[in-house]
Amino acid sequence: FLYNILSAFGFGPLLGMAAVPTAEIQKYEGSFFSFIKGVLGGDLQTLAGGPLFLLLAVYYKKYGPVFNLAFGPKSFLIVNDPVMAKHILKSNVDAYDKGVLAEILEPIMGKGLIPADPETWKVRRRVIVPGFHKKWLNTMVTLFADCGDRLNDDIEQVVKRGNAVEMEERFCSVSLDIIGKAVFNYDFGSVQKESPVVKAVYRTLREAEHRSLSVIPYWNLPYADKWMEGQVEFSKDMGMLDDILADLINGCIKTRKEASVEELEERDNSDDPSLLRFLVDMRDEDLSSKQLRDDLMTMLIAGHETTAAVLTWTLFELSRGDPRMLEDIQDEIDEVMKGKSRPDYDDIVAMKKLRMALIESLRLYPEPPILIRRALKDDVLPAGGSNLKNGIKVLKGSDIFISTWNLHRSKELWGEDAEIFDPTRWDRNFANGDVEGWEGYNAENVRGLYPNEIASDFSFLPFGGGQRKCVGDQFAVMEATVVMAMLLQKFEFTFTGNAEDVGMRTGATIHTMNGLNMIPREKGSRTLTLRGEGGDRGGYWAEKNGRNG
Numbered sequence: 001f002l003y004n005i006l007s008a009f010g011f012g013p014l015l016g017m018a019a020v021p022t023a024e025i026q027k028y029e030g031s032f033f034s035f036i037k038g039v040l041g042g043d044l045q046t047l048a049g050g051p052l053f054l055l056l057a058v059y060y061k062k063y064g065p066v067f068n069l070a071f072g073p074k075s076f077l078i079v080n081d082p083v084m085a086k087h088i089l090k091s092n093v094d095a096y097d098k099g100v101l102a103e104i105l106e107p108i109m110g111k112g113l114i115p116a117d118p119e120t121w122k123v124r125r126r127v128i129v130p131g132f133h134k135k136w137l138n139t140m141v142t143l144f145a146d147c148g149d150r151l152n153d154d155i156e157q158v159v160k161r162g163n164a165v166e167m168e169e170r171f172c173s174v175s176l177d178i179i180g181k182a183v184f185n186y187d188f189g190s191v192q193k194e195s196p197v198v199k200a201v202y203r204t205l206r207e208a209e210h211r212s213l214s215v216i217p218y219w220n221l222p223y224a225d226k227w228m229e230g231q232v233e234f235s236k237d238m239g240m241l242d243d244i245l246a247d248l249i250n251g252c253i254k255t256r257k258e259a260s261v262e263e264l265e266e267r268d269n270s271d272d273p274s275l276l277r278f279l280v281d282m283r284d285e286d287l288s289s290k291q292l293r294d295d296l297m298t299m300l301i302a303g304h305e306t307t308a309a310v311l312t313w314t315l316f317e318l319s320r321g322d323p324r325m326l327e328d329i330q331d332e333i334d335e336v337m338k339g340k341s342r343p344d345y346d347d348i349v350a351m352k353k354l355r356m357a358l359i360e361s362l363r364l365y366p367e368p369p370i371l372i373r374r375a376l377k378d379d380v381l382p383a384g385g386s387n388l389k390n391g392i393k394v395l396k397g398s399d400i401f402i403s404t405w406n407l408h409r410s411k412e413l414w415g416e417d418a419e420i421f422d423p424t425r426w427d428r429n430f431a432n433g434d435v436e437g438w439e440g441y442n443a444e445n446v447r448g449l450y451p452n453e454i455a456s457d458f459s460f461l462p463f464g465g466g467q468r469k470c471v472g473d474q475f476a477v478m479e480a481t482v483v484m485a486m487l488l489q490k491f492e493f494t495f496t497g498n499a500e501d502v503g504m505r506t507g508a509t510i511h512t513m514n515g516l517n518m519i520p521r522e523k524g525s526r527t528l529t530l531r532g533e534g535g536d537r538g539g540y541w542a543e544k545n546g547r548n549g
């Protein structure tokens, strides 16, 4: 009990739980008062006086590629440099694990891929990756379109009634329906209705986010699930989801038809194309239902609000930018789709402007905005863009935040227009940075559906990098392209108020503060109003693309 209370208030290091990091010491400049308020409020957001990644952005401008952030006895090394990020995520990956993140997520995801310790991770990653094979991804395109149809039907009703609609919430529903079917063949049906199960999923996600922002591991307090407000409900929700997953897993095991990976890839799986089916049918696989439960729960959480956030911020940026940017993308959709209402894989490949808009939104709003690691042994980070030519010493136990938000918005890496939403930047080459080892991004090097961390030499980490990189990257890009193409083919949107009203709040992903409240109309019915001609972002985009007047 004492251990929990002390570690709750950050005194773990005194108990030998973790060593306090070294390196550059730049003191957190928040007042003692704000620290106490943060501790009492129980979350880092309060502590930081706003989303933590925004506080880190202020310090990045002041202190550069690497600095230490200390909240009282807690301390984090903040890395904002592609060379250091590459070292941690790829070159010396065995020296790091997920640290704080794993501690927080373990009670929810168990030994699923995200929090998994290196030994479990090695085994499970090898089992899960084949499930994302090409034929399966192709089948998924049909599922994306089915769910896109549901969303469009729903928006159609809103248009008829002349109402406004909260699009962030709709995107969350559509991505929940997709991930439920894709991962365990369960139809949440959340676009149409909000069931107790859907509510339980959302409350679980909110709790996971609250935990990740908390400086006090309140959930570890003795019997918290029996008496603590929120925890009692959380444990009921988890119980409900666990029961559903157990039924699905047991049902699948009962109808198991063992086969090799190659046979499974060729099998007609139209009845049940889920990853669960694939994992259960895989020959010689250990069918521990606890491990399967952890894998499924992890993918449900990892693949849901991340994609919803990409859709949300893309629609946000396209709706507030120069209307011709959106028009250009809608023209591309019409040209590619040629009157069809459901895209196939080739259409996804052909809709490059749309894909680059989605990717550009992942640059400006990376999900999650911070990657978390802990050093398992002493290490030295390369100097990268810092002036610490001997590198940066990292002691075993140091907690590290890699700020993808800062990397993605760095003027040194992306040029003066780093903070501007401009999907056409991905057609250009820019190697204007002076960071050592940074080769710059070369559009020629891009292979596949999106410019990844390799093409940008770790300056762009939309899906992380190295061996713990996202397993669902292609799935997510395809899903977002299909849903957005179907939506923009039929509708256009205006804000109910000002774009600035949308606001931003942090969680595991970046959420809006007040919702993405939009008025949808049939495409072509809106009067184009050119904002910022020659002035703000609209003028900027037109100038870059030779579109004047």
Ligand code: HEM
Binding pocket: 113, 114, 125, 298, 299, 302, 303, 304, 306, 307, 310, 362, 366, 367, 368, 371, 372, 461, 462, 463, 464, 465, 467, 468, 469, 470, 471, 472, 473, 475, 476, 477
């Ligand atoms: C890992 C982002 C969609 C499953 C990650 C990581 C990032 C990420 C940045 C690395 C985390 C780290 O290094 O700490 C995203 C984004 C998505 C998305 C932005 C949507 C746009 C998905 C989907 C799935 C998924 C659809 C599953 C169907 C996973 C899993 C991991 C992961 C299992 C852990 C991989 C490992 O440690 O081996 N994701 N993800 N993600 N993601 Fe995604």
